[in-house]
Amino acid sequence: MSGEQDWNKKTVKILSKKEGNTRCADCGEPDPQWASYTLGVFLCVTCCGIHRNLSEISKVKSLTMANWEEEQIEFLDRHGNVAAKAKYEAHVPIYYYRPTHADCHVLREQWIRAKYERKQFMKKEGSDGFSGGVKEGILLKRGRDNGQYLARKFVLTELDGTLKYFIKSDAKEPKAVIKVDSINAIFQPEKMKQTNGLQITYVKDNRARNLFVYHNDGKEIVSWFNAIRAAQFHYMKVAFPTASDKEILSRLPQNFLKEGYMEKTGPKPTDAFKKRWFTLDHRRLMYFKDPLDAFAKGEVFLGSSENGYQVKAEMVPSSYSNVWNYGISISTPERTYIFTCESEVERESWLNVFKKVLSLPMTVREYAVEAQFKHRS
Numbered sequence: 488m489s490g491e492q493d494w495n496k497k498t499v500k501i502l503s504k505k506e507g508n509t510r511c512a513d514c515g516e517p518d519p520q521w522a523s524y525t526l527g528v529f530l531c532v533t534c535c536g537i538h539r540n541l542s543e544i545s546k547v548k549s550l551t552m553a554n555w556e557e558e559q560i561e562f563l564d565r566h567g568n569v570a571a572k573a574k575y576e577a578h579v580p581i582y583y584y585r586p587t588h589a590d591c592h593v594l595r596e597q598w599i600r601a602k603y604e605r606k607q608f609m610k611k612e613g614s615d616g617f618s619g620g621v622k623e624g625i626l627l628k629r630g631r632d633n634g635q636y637l638a639r640k641f642v643l644t645e646l647d648g649t650l651k652y653f654i655k656s657d658a659k660e661p662k663a664v665i666k667v668d669s670i671n672a673i674f675q676p677e678k679m680k681q682t683n684g685l686q687i688t689y690v691k692d693n694r695a696r697n698l699f700v701y702h703n704d705g706k707e708i709v710s711w712f713n714a715i716r717a718a719q720f721h722y723m724k725v726a727f728p729t730a731s732d733k734e735i736l737s738r739l740p741q742n743f744l745k746e747g748y749m750e751k752t753g754p755k756p757t758d759a760f761k762k763r764w765f766t767l768d769h770r771r772l773m774y775f776k777d778p779l780d781a782f783a784k785g786e787v788f789l790g791s792s793e794n795g796y797q798v799k800a801e802m803v804p805s806s807y808s809n810v811w812n813y814g815i816s817i818s819t820p821e822r823t824y825i826f827t828c829e830s831e832v833e834r835e836s837w838l839n840v841f842k843k844v845l846s847l848p849m850t851v852r853e854y855a856v857e858a859q860f861k862h863r864s
């Protein structure tokens with residue numbers, strides 16, 4: 488018997504090296520060590536944990552630790568990740584976000600449930616509750632002043648490319664009208680201390696603003712997230728008829744390049760250093776008093792090194808009011824900013840993202856944003 492088990496384990500191991508099976512079927516993480524023998528897919532440990540909660544449809548086992556039966560191996564052999572993808576991801580809409588290993592739990596869980604439980608992508612146009620180009624519903628929105636989450640009605644309309652919200656569900660006038668092409672939507676479970684927390688950052692009158700929303704149902708919040716992407720995608724298809732789908736996709740919401748605390752000083756050397764929460768969104772470096780503030784205290788546009796933007800490390804002696812010494816200086820054509828980080832590691836991490844942004848040439852659209860920044864300062 489043990490000889491047979493040995494042979495079975497070896498066979499499972501060989502199957503796991505076949506094309507498509509060397510990455511998790513659901514998040515793409517390399518070298519999956521688990522498999523579902525009812526769906527016939529190879530999975531990473533985290534996605535496997537989510538599959539355990541779908542026990543009606545997915546039964547999982549470790550590739551190395553479990554005993555494998557012949558029929559289970561045959562099933563895995565007949566299916567596998569390539570075949571499963573063809574079946575369960577046959578009609579994933581082009582704008583739909585496919586989570587990676589780095590993404591938060593709600594995005595991954597809902598992707599897995601959408602694929603195997605709701606079989607959402609097996610039929611055409613079965614994608615989401617966004618048919619007709621309008622999505623309407625209640626989300627809990629964080630109050631600007633008191634930080635309390637209150638129910639607000641949100642309406643997303645593809646045709647005019649807007650997301651509106653209303654204080655009362657029967658109100659005629661929206662509290663805000665947000666242009667979808669200015670939105671960046673990012674899941675923020677840790678920052679918001681909400682498993683289903685979504686940050687919606689947008690630009691109004693050339694200034695960034697934040698909305699923090701959530702829905703108790705993970706399916707609903709992920710559906711909003713993808714509906715925003717759908718509206719943006721279709722809006723940009725019309726606005727930029729010559730742009731390829733790939734170009735348009737690259738403009739859809741992307742995770743912030745980096746967030747975290749630094750200290751900053753004002754333009755004068757005697758100005759006090761203050762600890763601020765920094766968010767780098769594309770070329771827009773924003774800083775906030777509190778990570779959940781609705782408005783930025785200030786914003787810096789980061790252009791390209793070919794246009795006179797520079798970044799370098801600089802030790803800042805504690806002769807002023809700074810608590811941290813690991814400094815970074817950023818020079819723009821207008822001014823030099825000094826920031827300080829808590830540690831060498833943190834400074835390296837910020838420097839790397841700043842250098843990466845500065846190394847890229849600016850697009851036409853980014854020149855326009857730069858001009859807006861110059862205009863207002």
Ligand SMILES: *[C@@H]1O[C@H](CO)[C@@H](O)[C@H](O)[C@H]1NC(C)=O
Nearest residue numbers: 533535536537538539540596
């Ligand atoms: C499985 O479900 C339980 C109960 O709903 C939940 O607490 C847990 O976080 C889920 N685990 C995963 C990995 O999704």
Ligand SMILES: [Zn+2]
Nearest residue numbers: 511514531534
């Ligand atoms: Zn995975």
